[in-house]
Amino acid sequence: GENVEQHPSTLSVQEGDSAVIKCTYSDSASNYFPWYKQELGKRPQLIIDIRSNVGEKKDQRIAVTLNKTAKHFSLHITETQPEDSAVYFCAALGQGGKLIFGQGTELSVKP
Amino acid sequence: DGGITQSPKYLFRKEGQNVTLSCEQNLNHDAMYWYRQDPGQGLRLIYYSQIVNDFQKGDIAEGYSVSREKKESFPLTVTSAQKNPTAFYLCASSIILDRGYISNQPQHFGDGTRLSIL
Numbered sequence: 268g269e270n271v272e273q274h275p276s277t278l279s280v281q282e283g284d285s286a287v288i289k290c291t292y293s294d295s296a297s298n299y300f301p302w303y304k305q306e307l308g309k310r311p312q313l314i315i316d317i318r319s320n321v322g323e324k325k326d327q328r329i330a331v332t333l334n335k336t337a338k339h340f341s342l343h344i345t346e347t348q349p350e351d352s353a354v355y356f357c358a359a360l361g362q363g364g365k366l367i368f369g370q371g372t373e374l375s376v377k378p
Numbered sequence: 379d380g381g382i383t384q385s386p387k388y389l390f391r392k393e394g395q396n397v398t399l400s401c402e403q404n405l406n407h408d409a410m411y412w413y414r415q416d417p418g419q420g421l422r423l424i425y426y427s428q429i430v431n432d433f434q435k436g437d438i439a440e441g442y443s444v445s446r447e448k449k450e451s452f453p454l455t456v457t458s459a460q461k462n463p464t465a466f467y468l469c470a471s472s473i474i475l476d477r478g479y480i481s482n483q484p485q486h487f488g489d490g491t492r493l494s495i496l
Contacts, residue, residue, distance in 0.1 A: 271420075293430065309489065310487040311421070313485070313486070352451075354419065364482065365423055365436065366423070366485065368420035368421045369420055370418075370420045371418070371419070
């Protein structure tokens with residue numbers, strides 16, 4: 268069935284370093300890929316999304332890259348700050364127009 | 379997003395009891411969704427609705443029911459048939475530009491309801 272694999276499940280970086288989270292998807296027809304940030308006990312918040320007609324999108328310290336041939340996309344956070352610590356989820360649009368979520372990556376940024 | 383309100387924040391269910399989780403949005407969004415989140419897991423889709431008086435099952439609909447009598451409201455009932463209801467429940471909404479792909483617009487989430495068994 269459709270699925271989205273997300274790696275790593277946990278990631279620890281020093282403040283100021285970069286963090287990269289990777290996702291692969293199974294449905295080659297997927298054309299929409301959002302990323303959500305969820306702080307403990309709170310709602311997921313959309314931080315960036317990308318559509319299949321572009322290969323990269325940036326928003327300040329956050330960027331997402333998409334490789335449709337390999338069916339994978341990645342989140343890049345530069346100059347990490349302690350407030351970036353959270354769980355990050357990737358998702359891909361599956362068959363029937365439903366979002367399929369990855370399992371999440373717990374990012375810890377150490378001061 | 380202040381436009382989506384879920385209540386209550388915490389809910390406890392007794393054996394054999396049905397409970398209803400509320401979700402209201404004032405964003406004028408056509409589509410609404412219910413997700414279940416278990417600890418350390420991603421979000422799994424329970425039900426979704428594109429239009430009033432219509433809804434579809436998601437991946438884990440067994441033991442749940444919904445209604446969509448108003449555009450603004452999409453309540454979820456966790457029935458006694460759901461044997462493992464303890465989870466964090468999230469409601470979301472989005473606009474629809476293409477009814478063939480209801481989820482290709484950003485989904486905005488409520489604050490969630492945490493359901494536990496007594």
